[in-house]
Amino acid sequence: MSKIWIFSNNSPGFYEDSDWDTSTILKTKHYYFKTNESNRAKVERGDTVLFREYGTGFWGTCNIIGDWVEDDGAVEKHQIKAGWFPIDNIKKWKEILPYEVIRSELSNQNHRLRIATATEDDKGKVELARKIYRNLGYGEADGSIFVLEAGIEEAVKANLSQLKLQLAEETIQQQCNLGIGIGRTDLICRDEKQNYVVLELKAVHTSDIVVGQILRYMGYIRENWAQKEGKEVKGIILTPSYDEQLRLAAKEAGIKVLRIRIY
Numbered sequence: 592m593s594k595i596w597i598f599s600n601n602s603p604g605f606y607e608d609s610d611w612d613t614s615t616i617l618k619t620k621h622y623y624f625k626t627n628e629s630n631r632a633k634v635e636r637g638d639t640v641l642f643r644e645y646g647t648g649f650w651g652t653c654n655i656i657g658d659w660v661e662d663d664g665a666v667e668k669h670q671i672k673a674g675w676f677p678i679d680n681i682k683k684w685k686e687i688l689p690y691e692v693i694r695s696e697l698s699n700q701n702h703r704l705r706i707a708t709a710t711e712d713d714k715g716k717v718e719l720a721r722k723i724y725r726n727l728g729y730g731e732a733d734g735s736i737f738v739l740e741a742g743i744e745e746a747v748k749a750n751l752s753q754l755k756l757q758l759a760e761e762t763i764q765q766q767c768n769l770g771i772g773i774g775r776t777d778l779i780c781r782d783e784k785q786n787y788v789v790l791e792l793k794a795v796h797t798s799d800i801v802v803g804q805i806l807r808y809m810g811y812i813r814e815n816w817a818q819k820e821g822k823e824v825k826g827i828i829l830t831p832s833y834d835e836q837l838r839l840a841a842k843e844a845g846i847k848v849l850r851i852r853i854y
Contacts, residue, residue, distance in 0.1 A: 593635075593638050593639060594634075594635070594639075595638070595639050595640075595641070595708075595709040595710055595711060595714050596630075596634060596638055596639070596640050596641070596707065596708065596709055597640075597641045597643050597697075597704075597707040597708075597709045598622055598640050598641070598642060598643065598706060599644070599702075599704065599706075599707070600612060600616060600622075600642070600643075600644060600705070601644070601645050602645070602646065610668070610669070611623055613642075613644055613650065616642075616678075617681065620681065621660075621675035621676070621677060621678070622640070622653075622675055622676045623662075623673060623674070623675045624673060624674065624675070624676075624705060624706065625671050625673050626661065626665075626672040626673055626674055627672070628706055629705075629706060630704070630706040630708065631706055632659075634655060634659075634676060634706065635655065636655055636656060636657055636658060637654065637655060637656075638654070638655045639653075639654055639655075640652060640653045640654070640655065640678065641713075641714060644687065646834050646835065646836070647687050647689065647690070647834070648687045648689040648690040648691075648692070648796075649684075649687065649688040649690065649693070649717055649721070650687045650688075651682050651684050652680075652681075652682045653678040653679065653680055653682070654678065654679055654680045655676050655677070655678060656677050656678060656679045656680075657676070658676075659675075659676060660675055660677065661674040662674045662675065684721065688717065688720055689796040689831070689832030689833075690702070690832070690834075691796075691831075691832040691833050691834070691850060692831055692832045692850075693716060693720045695850075696713075696716050696720075697709070697713050697716070698712070698713055699713070747792060747829060747851075748778070751780060754780075754827070755783055756780040756782055756788055756790075757780060757781055758778065758779075758780055758781075759779045759780055759781050759787070760781075763779055777789075777790055777791050777792045778790040778792070779812070782825070785820075785822060786822045786823040786825060787809075787812050787813075787817050787822055787823070787824045787825070788824075788826070788827060789805055789808045789809050789824065789825070789826045789827070790827050791804065791808075791826070791827070791828045791829070792829050793828065793829065793830040793831075794831070795830075795832070796830075796831070796832040796833065796834070797828065797830040797832065797833045797834075797837055798834060798836065798837055799834075799836040799837040799839075799840040799841075801828055801830075801837065802828075802837065802840040802844055802846060805846060806844060806846075808826075809824045809825075809826050812824050825846075825847075826844070826845075826846040827846065827847045828841060828846060828848045828849070829849050829850075829851050830848065830849075830850065830851065831850060831851050832850070833848055
């Protein structure tokens with residue numbers, strides 16, 4: 592019986608030698624691994640693969656069409672034994688499905704494995720999430736993301752009580768420009784102890800750049816408002832998808848990152 596796998600690779604340009612990246616996989620129809628990679632020996636002809644790129648997400652599918660092939664030149668090139676699986680029926684999607692959109696729904700939570708076990712149920716969830724994500728109109732440069740971000744803002748406002756927050760008093764202007772070099776806030780709220788909470792709303796996949804952005808807002812509010820009242824300032828980033836870099840940066844800065852489900 593054929594199995595389902597998640598194969599993870601790096602983006603083009605990550606390595607000087609591109610044996611391991613997406614562009615080479617597409618060009619050669621080979622999926623390259625270290626010989627001692629975990630689960631490598633369990634992969635068989637006829638298995639189905641979900642492609643995943645580290646730092647972004649799922650980008651396509653393929654089938655394994657042959658047995659493992661040892662690369663005789665790998666030790667000289669990479670200082671390790673390596674080889675590849677021949678693949679076919681490659682389907683590269685027009686858009687990448689961000690990993691964090693679907694991560695919590697997958698049966699295998701080990702995101703670091705290059706060869707991870709998966710199930711038919713996982714495959715179905717990825718396909719459904721991809722369809723929803725595509726139909727919402729996400730694109731690299733289309734104007735719909737601005738409309739969608741405004742829609743998320745209204746939905747969050749209506750559900751602030753679920754976060755145990757309320758909008759700050761009317762004397763504090765929402766979405767105000769805090770000054771040159773600081774920027775324009777999304778929502779400024781109060782928690783149950785009347786501490787300030789800055790909410791930064793993102794409608795699409797979010798990088799760690801947003802951490803610096805929200806820290807600027809928090810710093811301004813702390814210096815100009817919170818210290819005078821003896822209150823704390825907290826930050827929350829709301830986004831449908833984010834990468835490992837953002838998670839680490841936000842954790843170090845003491846900022847919460849909450850994932851919004853969009854259907």
